[in-house]
Amino acid sequence: MTAAELVVDGLGMKFEGLTALAEITLRVPPGEIHGLIGPNGAGKTTLFNCLTGFYRPTSGAIYLTGQRIDGLPPHVITGLGIARTFQNIRLFANMTVLENVLVGQHQHIAVGGTDILSTRRPVYPTPVERILILRGFPRAAVNGIIEIAGAIARPPRVRTAEAAAVARARDLLAAVGLRGRENDLARNLPYGDQRRLEIARALATRPSLLLLDEPTAGMNPQEAAAMVALIRRIRDEFETTIILIEHQMRVVMGVCENITVLDYGRKIAEGPPAAIQRNPTVIEAYLGTRAIQGGGHAAP
Amino acid sequence: MPDRSAPPPPWTRTLARFRWPLFVAFTCLLPFLLTDVWVQMLVFVALFIVLGLGLNVVVGFAGLLDLGYVAFFAAGAYTMGLLTSPGSPIDAGLDFWLILPIGILIASIVGLLLGLPVLPLRGDYLAIVTLGFGEIIRLFLINRDDLTRGSQGLSAIPRPDLFGYRIDSFTEWFYFVVAAAVVVGFCTSRLRDSRIGRAWEAIREDEDVAAAMGVNTTKYKLLAFASGAAIGGLGGVIYAAFIGFISPAAFSLQVSIDVLAIVIIGGMGSTPGVILGSLILIGVPRILQFRETSDFLANLGWLRDALNGLISALDAATPGSLGRLPPAETWGAQLADDTRFIIFGALLVIIMVVRPSGLWPSSRRRLEFAHDDTPPPAPVTAP
Amino acid sequence: MPVALTLSVSFWSDQFVNGLTTGSLYALIALGYTMVYGVLKMINFAHGEVFMLGSFAGYGALVAMGGNDLSGPAVALAILGAIIVAMSASVSASVVIERLAYRPLRGAPRLAPLISAIGVSIFLQYLVLEQTSARAKFYPDIFPRGALGAGPFEITYIQLFLIASSVAMMALLYAIIQRTRLGRAIRAVAENPTNASLMGVDVNRTIVFVFILGAAMAGVAGVLYGLFFQTIRGSMGFIPGIKAFTAAVLGGIGSIPGAMAGGYVLGLAETVGRELLNELPGVNLGNQWRDVIAFTLLVTILIFRPTGIFAQRSTTRA
Structure with a gap:
């Protein structure tokens, strides 16, 4: 995958009259590691949820390498190249480490037939649309039958695809440092390893844009440093653009090439780390909450 | 699941590898050891194993709580009854082996029709809607008596021929239904270990994250419903041919509850559990x-x-x-x-x-x- | 084609009153479902049988107090006594069920309590069927006959009594939930059991109280059902139970006002709604279709308003 460019244009998100995001405009060039910071409740995770299709933005547009993606269902957006991790780790806790990564490869394991039901339709269908989804149904049914038949008969094609997926999953696990834990249940991994597994699982979807939600939360400085190294390596080896939400300023300032600062759902600053650290608006937004001075280790 | 403790001795591994063939072989000996009423009881046990395996796909694999499974069983049985019973207005006198795929198809369509509207619902809502749906089907069968002959039911449903040989005695039926259960068990275990099975498990664990990993959750939930329904339909066709008479009374909520109880008492997602559950819940009361x-x-x-x-x-x-x-x-x-x-x-x-x-x-x-x-x-x- | 109502005003007002009557029963029973779901996120499948036990206990009490020989003011006292006995019976049954079949399963896989509840339901239903040799019992026919009327509008005394006492019970329950410490504890546990226990709420005790309140409502409903329909039997709990759960879901499960409203909506849909459908050309749905209507309504509403008809529509997920 080649790294993607992300353009967010005038994005707004309201919940029952409450404005969570307003007029967010953002451009992340291919291959950049971009930081997203701001006080708690600034709307950082909400922005991620909009980018990944969990929320349907109430205004504005999102483009991934020129293609408009807002309003598409999450699995379609994943297929187009956006992958994410979660702030409060959300692994498939009762599946093995290997299986978690295999689920990430879901769309890349050939089975015959294509995902017709995943055709680009709005995420939140109106009742009428729900019925109209019935169109295209015969083709979807045929594909479903083919997929089920493939799973039962396990022809060589399916076997090869499965074996390749397992091999790739092992590679990914090795890349994040989880070699040898393949058959453990995800819930039994130590905290730091669970974060790594989430990253491996996200990488399995072959992203061109990777969204990391507080990848170093709860880590000590050594672990955080290792995570920073991993993030850099991912950008280089997997050719992805990366956006990360982060509270540890040492991490943000160290790894990001550009930073966007959100406060109360609005973008208040954007620029390279050095400029952000000197930006008076940013400092004011953080005053009383936490210091942003260089190297300062903010409390999570 | 590889065991992380010390490797077991080789003979247990051999035994584990051949546990299913051995179990089936043992099962095939049963008719020689038991009297007819026992074999008849075992036919029912095997039939409910088929149904249990089907519901296991929906409840155990995909985590969708379905309390209306009897609807699919009824769809299969009434397909058989309507197309073969002399009392039916659309008796076509078709052969069992032709009706089998039709019944499975109709049951899966019923499954999809039920699944499409209810899939956005959360677990417990799903339970009650499917329960309601099962009841609607039963009431429909009673009230549309111009088609189904209502409570009188459809009788004289013919028994199937296999290579020109009529499946008639309890022992023959036993082998026939056990064969069906083996086929279904094989299919469901293959499904569980496939990409589809993983997608189901991911949905069961965390539906939103599954979608974020690229799983089309609607599609896979529908596939679970349809696969479960297809197996229920298969069970229904076999049931109608075995009993020879069907009426709405046989398709009450109790059947849904029996099958669900088999799955959960046995242990969700577990094939041996379904067998054990069916033996206890279907076998013991008959014994x-x-x-x-x-x-x-x-x-x-x-x-x-x-x-x-x-x-x-x-x-x-x-x-x-x-x-x-x-x-x-x-x-x-x-x-x-x-x-x-x-x-x-x-x-x-x-x-x-x-x-x-x-x-x-x-x-x-x-x-x-x-x-x-x-x-x-x-x-x-x-x- | 414009649809003209072909039937008389009095026909429609009868349908309306009938709808309110059954709706009251659904609403009373639905409260038990919705409160238990609110605190435990579990469908208390045995609640229909708790209602049935209340009905039988009320029957026993009425018969013991003289049955059909009752007359005059004694009738009022006997009915009050029957309601108290029925409430006690339902409450005791419910507390025992909670202790033996549900509490050990808290924290177990999600479906285990459901199966346990189904087990309790089957057990109680067939226990009563066996004790009564599967025969119906008939409530003493003691309630004064007659009706109040104004023009085409007419309501029998028993219907008036049924609706009025249901509304009174619901008002009482609502006051308990909104005004008392116990009610606050219940709302806190429904919101978040962990936080509630951190704030010093005794979660186990609160859950027991939820079962007690729900069962008391079901017990009253049992007696009212008996007085109105007269015929009771061991299997009587199932259909009203399912309907009441439907009502709870219609109103947005977990919501107490929702359950009450859902009960009335369902009651009216089965009577007025069915007759309205019959006004359409080519439609003729007999009484045997009312259950189909209830379930179809449930499915339809859940598709369009998954959170129930009265809940606030949420625009997001995840």
Whole structure:
């Protein structure tokens, strides 16, 4: 995958009259590691949820390498190249480490037939649309039958695809440092390893844009440093653009090439780390909450 | 699931590898060892194993709570009945083997029609809607009597031929239904171990994250419904051909509950669990009806006397308010009726309280249990 | 084609009153479902049988107090007594069920309590069927006959009594939930059991109270059902139970006012709604279709308003 460019244009998100995001405009060039910071409740995770299709933005547009993606269902957006991790780790806790990564490869394991039901339709269908989804149904049914038949008969094609997926999953696990834990249940991994597994699982979807939600939360400085190294390596080896939400300023300032600062759902600053650290608006937004001075280790 | 402890001795591994062929081989010997009523009972057990395996896909694999599974069973059975019973207005006199795929297809379509509108719903809502749907189907069968002959039912459904040989005796039916169960079991275990099975499991674990990993959750939930429904339809076609007579009364909520109880008492997602569950929930109540059982119970006069003595002691305060147990000779007949359900109900509660994850959980779930970092709540002690 | 109502005003007002009557029963029973779901996120499948036990206990009490020989003011006292006996019976049954079949399963896999509840339901239903030899019992026919009327509008005394006492019970329950410490504890546990226990709420005790309140409502409903329909039997709990759960879901499960409203909506849909459908050309749905209507309504509403008809529509997920 080649790294993607992300353009967010005038994005707004309201919940029952409450404005969570307003007029967010953002451009992340291919291959950049971009930081997203701001006080708690600034709307950082909400922005991620909009980018990944969990929320349907109430205004504005999102483009991934020129293609408009807002309003598409999450699995379609994943297929187009956006992958994410979660702030409060959300692994498939009762599946093995290997299986978690295999689920990430879901769309890349050939089975015959294509995902017709995943055709680009709005995420939140109106009742009428729900019925109209019935169109295209015969083709979807045929594909479903083919997929089920493939799973039962396990022809060589399916076997090869499965074996390749397992091999790739092992590679990914090795890349994040989880070699040898393949058959453990995800819930039994130590905290730091669970974060790594989430990253491996996200990488399995072959992203061109990777969204990391507080990848170093709860880590000590050594672990955080290792995570920073991993993030850099991912950008280089997997050719992805990366956006990360982060509270540890040492991490943000160290790894990001550009930073966007959100406060109360609005973008208040954007620029390279050095400029952000000197930006008076940013400092004011953080005053009383936490210091942003260089190297300062903010409390999570 | 590889075992992380010391490697087991080779012979256990061989045994483990061939456990299913060995089990099936043993099953095939049963008709030689048992009388006809027992074989008949086992036909029902095997039929409910088929149904249990089907519902297991929906409930155990995909985690969708379906309380209306009887709808698919009915769809299969009525396809068979309507197309072959001389009493049906659309009797086409078709062959069983032609109807089998039609019945499966119709049941899957019913499954999709049910699945499409209800899939956005959360687990418990799904349960009640599917329950309602099952009841709608039954009421429909009763009320559209111009088509289904209502409560009178459809009779004289012919039995199938296999290579020109009619499947007739209980023993033949036993082999036939066991063969169906083996095929279904093979299919569902292959599905579980495929990309589809992983997608189902991911949806069961965390639907939103599954979608974020690229799983089209709507599609896979529909596939689970349709696969489960197809198996239910298969069971229905076989049932109609076996019994030869169907009426709406046979497709009550009780069937849905029986099948769900088989899946959960056995242990969700577990094939051996389904077999065990069916033996207990379908087999045991029938065994209680057997002559042998009545004879055995009739010899329990001493137990009756002892219990009546106990009741008399309890009754000392309010003489005559407590009844006495009837003669042991009538116990067999008593068991055949409501008592059977009383025992069934109590059994459901007891098994769930003692083993909440089922009698034979899947290896995966046993693993979950073994490594559970939040221990189950302490057993309740008497106050 | 414009649809003209072909039937008389009095026909429609009868349908309306009938709808309110059954709706009251659904609403009373639905409260038990919705409150238990609110605190335990579990469908208390045995609640229909708790209702049935209340009905039988009320029957026993009425018969013991003289049955059909009752007359005059004694009738009022006997009915009050029957309601108290029925409430006590339902409450005791419910507390025992909670202790033996549900509490050991808290924290177990999600479906285990459901199966346990189904087990309790089957057990109680067949226990009563066996004790009564599967025969129906008939409530003493003691309630004064007659009706109040104004023009085409007419309501029998028993219907008036049924609706009025249901509304009174619901008002009482609502006051308990909104005004008392116990009610606050219940709302806190429904919101978040962990936080509630951190704030010093005794979660186990609160859950027991939820079962007690729900069962008391079901017990009253049992007596009212018996007085109105007169015929009771061991299997009577199932259909009203399912309907009441439907009502709870319609109103947005977990919501107490929702359950009450859902009950009335369902009651009216089965009577007025069915007759309205019959006004359409080519439609003729007999009484045997009312259950189909209830379930179809449920499915339809859940598709369009998954959170129930009265809940606030949420625009997001995840």
